[in-house]
Ligand SMILES: NC(=O)c1ccc[n+]([C@@H]2O[C@H](COP(=O)([O-])OP(=O)(O)OC[C@H]3O[C@@H](n4cnc5c(N)ncnc54)[C@H](O)[C@@H]3O)[C@@H](O)[C@H]2O)c1
């Protein structure tokens with residue numbers, strides 16, 4: 004594997020041997036799990052572009068078209084980021100990877116995402132989001148040096164809370180979906196590994212992220228496809244006819260939040276499984292702070308696509324959705340300098356432009372979601 008990796012990596016791993024990297028100057032060596040995914044591919048590129056060392060890890064599963072994941076990985080390779088094809092549950096693989104590369108940071112984005120699919124395949128969530136996370140934490144705990152960890156939690160942990168906007172200190176004990184419950188478990192596990200082993204861990208609660216190279220299972224993407232192809236779309240509403248709303252957040256803003264979280268992450272204080280002193284344990288909302296109704300999102304898409312949607316208004320299925328999300332990002336602004344700058348109108352314009360250009364190639368139509376049709 005060393006030979007394979009070294010031939011692909013465009014940075015000098017030896018300069019970061021013995022943990023001599025100065026993270027304040029951006030000289031980080033980052034393992035990005037889920038690097039072939041939507042958020043992972045964007046952050047990997049951003050890190051690489053400013054000169055950090057990046058190695059990706061992704062199992063290229065078929066939850067949505069594998070061709071899209073392969074296309075993202077191909078783009079990354081052009082910029083010197085090699086994505087290892089493997090599972091975060093493979094502890095032997097992780098051990099070999101960490102022996103080969105002295106990671107200063109781990110950006111952990113690999114997960115089974117999607118709220119409603121959890122009712123179809125709950126064990127996929129337990130496999131990747133719970134077992135996989137513990138396997139990765141164990142590897143980080145046993146590494147010397149121990150990398151600082153930043154990982155993706157989710158706005159879904161706020162569950163059935165109706166106090167808005169959501170702040171990090173709010174309770175998260177009423178998850179509405181199994182997906183949310185696994186993200187809540189991740190946050191609890193992060194606390195434990197910080198408490199016992201001194202691992203430095205930051206949880207980022209993303210709010211419905213969208214943009215170019217996005218996820219075909221998400222509403223903005225599947226709506227676009229259906230509008231273009233002349234198929235109806237289903238718009239869910241609450242039990243009393245209320246419209247659902249989301250704090251849709253553009254990918255570039257989320258990338259900035261991820262990079263700032265890595266830049267401000269302090270090193271872990273344990274070594275080789277032993278704790279020395281308490282290390283950093285943080286939680287941040289990364290949202291847009293302006294919730295938009297799903298029907299309004301559809302109207303914006305109609306405008307950018309110059310085509311009307313066939314709207315079917317339906318009761319929200321009992322599959323884990325919440326009515327409303329809204330982030331308070333004061334904490335992220337103060338500690339990370341996070342300020343979202345792209346509104347939904349502009350962000351969807353970027354997405355539609357990418358969609359129209361990318362789909363000319365047609366390659367994202369390949370593969371399947373293991374027979375699962377979410378919409
Ligand atoms: N996109 C959003 O709106 C959003 C919102 C909140 C939280 N999140 C979280 O952010 C992270 C990234 O989300 P995304 O939208 O990029 O999703 P994504 O599905 O595009 O990316 C996740 C990647 O992880 C990989 N993966 C899954 N299980 C794996 C395993 N066991 N081993 C190795 N690789 C594995 C997948 O192949 C995929 O490429 C996820 O943790 C997700 O739960 C996303």
Ligand SMILES: O=C(O)[C@H]1O[C@H](OP(=O)(O)OP(=O)(O)OC[C@H]2O[C@@H](n3ccc(=O)[nH]c3=O)[C@H](O)[C@@H]2O)[C@H](O)[C@@H](O)[C@@H]1O
Pocket residue numbers: 116117118156157158159160209210211212220221222223236237238239240247248249297324378
């Ligand atoms: O912020 C989050 O934590 C979550 O954001 C998204 O989940 P979701 O908000 O459900 O995103 P979409 O699947 O794109 O749905 C957006 C909205 O459209 C609605 N919708 C979805 C699908 C559909 O056919 N019709 C419809 O009205 C949903 O009910 C929801 O209100 C991601 O898919 C999750 O992985 C992530 O954890």
